[in-house]
Amino acid sequence: MQEDRRLAVLRAIVEDYVATREPVGSKALVERHALGVSPATVRNDMAALEEEGLIAQPHTSAGRIPTDKGYRFFVDRLTQVKPMSAAEKRAIARFLEGAHDLDDVISRSVRLLAQLTQQVAIVQYPTLARSTVRHVELVSLTETRVLLVLILSTGRVEQRVVELPEGLDAAALAELRGKILRAAVGERITEAATALGRLTEQVEPGDRTPVAVIGAALVEAMSNERTDERVVVGGTANLARFGDGFDRSIKPMLEALEEHVVLLQLLGEATSAGAVTVRIGAEGPYRELATTSVVATGYGPGEEVVGSLGVVGPTRMDYPGSMAAVRAVARYVSTILDQA
């Protein structure tokens, strides 16, 4: 019926516009897609679609471009993630294996994602909140300085230099280390923090003892918001690929990309694993990013989500492709984290 054809027209408009970056007209449409009707008919459909707010024309007597709402419709109803080809899968696997380090995994993922989608990629480090403590080490630097090293299940390593009020000999340090390990290892980070809090109080009610200081530093390191904020950005050069009006938004884009808090918020919307979240244009809270879309998803071992990753690009982007790439990379990262 007409309804079906209208949607076909919408899909065609989105696809053509994404491909050509130019408003698409009725004539070009019937030429490039076998719609089986005349341009005049398509024009009628276009008028209807415009009525519904799914497409718009930049100025009278120009072709149509999809609106945010149009993209949304396209993403929600007119597309399903196309699976990656076997070759692509192999390429991903090859690219990601051989990473022997969390940093490695993350940085490779960013580059991979950027290359795959030809867009800006963002990968968040595993959240501390979702990690358990794997090991704690105290390395004495000088008489009164100790380096705290915190190793987490997700592979993250946090470190911190602690200044002691008084010297602490090797034996005392070793004993403390043992206690801390017993209290914290295997625990979720929040529980470990409270356990440690209890431990230090119990050992020494006094305030400025070395034990208390170290305990406090550990607790602080575990609950520190800042350390939670680690994200890595890649593929910024792809921003320059847009020869058109998107140039205007390149500055706000770059600025946003430096604000890791903003990035985290963009990614943060992706909560559940497996499901790919798409934010289109002005749907997000940032006015400056009204011409950009974000495709993101969570990753993590098994069903658990310990972090998210995604890409950000102009609203006029290849959604099916991006969604597929994001999902695929997230999957591979998850399995790698599973192994490690």
Place this chain on the structure above:
Amino acid sequence: MQEDRRLAVLRAIVEDYVATREPVGSKALVERHALGVSPATVRNDMAALEEEGLIAQPHTSAGRIPTDKGYRFFVDRLTQVKPMSAAEKRAIARFLEGAHDLDDVISRSVRLLAQLTQQVAIVQYPTLARSTVRHVELVSLTETRVLLVLILSTGRVEQRVVELPEGLDAAALAELRGKILRAAVGERITEAATALGRLTEQVEPGDRTPVAVIGAALVEAMSNERTDERVVVGGTANLARFGDGFDRSIKPMLEALEEHVVLLQLLGEATSAGAVTVRIGAEGPYRELATTSVVATGYGPGEEVVGSLGVVGPTRMDYPGSMAAVRAVARYVSTILDQA
């Protein structure tokens, strides 16, 4: 004499051009700078400077702009690094203290440098080659997996998951850990690697023993070139500040900034501490970066250089200011590393 005045004219041209981004003519020059001569005289001087290749005119009947050679002359002979104001020094100190982590120090430095110079900042992590081993830790993950953690004097932490051919019990692991510590701690990384090589051979001539595998992984981690390549970039948004022809080079710029190897090479020219290196325009090896300059210097505790940092921007940049900022930040980073 005329010679002196000519140099004054060159300086004035550079300063004005940097400030206004527009070719500067004789009339504007005498108005803005008290040269005490008439435009006609300045024109003669300009002709002479152009003869020497220090300035050029984009087209007939336009003002003059400095050539690379002109900038070079300006940097080498007409300027000395102006000291930072007390307020600026305080701001730097405030910004950098409170970092309790190498990552912290580095990322704060980048942001600081970018903000100070309003340009793109690059900071290299301390080179592994210049570090000594501070601690080695073996954390058992599963029966046959061990997480190697390598803590270096510069604060860098390298980690790696090692797959063992057969299980290794806690006692054996502890013993191995002790041996490794005794062999490696305090050594320069290269020497530690050879010492470890000897150790593993001596303990077990067989090839696939756990000990050998771990030793090999450690040696590899220490000598790995890749891990040496860590650089951080910040202030990319400043690239968009240039409303003029520099826009054209923004893409190659962004591309270069993603290629950490390239960045390292740019920074790498800075070898000695204290001295600020300036590379202007086409002096470097990269054709794409012919319109950019790099101001860099080394940093490290005491006189030693363990890494470098700097800024990169258009050839038309505020050299004295950038040099001062780079030097100041390098100094502060050095003292902080000294403490840690």
Place this chain on the structure above:
DNA sequence: ACTTGGCACTCGGAAACCCGGAGTGCCAAC
């Protein structure tokens, strides 16, 4: 009730065009 060809109309954007002003080089005079 849709679809289609025809047709008048709109309007953005590229090309052509024009013009002022900033800047130059040169020369003669100081």
Place this chain on the structure above:
DNA sequence: GTTGGCACTCCGGGTTTCCGAGTGCCAAGT
């Protein structure tokens, strides 16, 4: 060696012109 005068150049910006893609609407066709 410096300066004022002067003729000349040419870029940049503003305006105008013009083409064509695209539209909306209508009347005719199925």
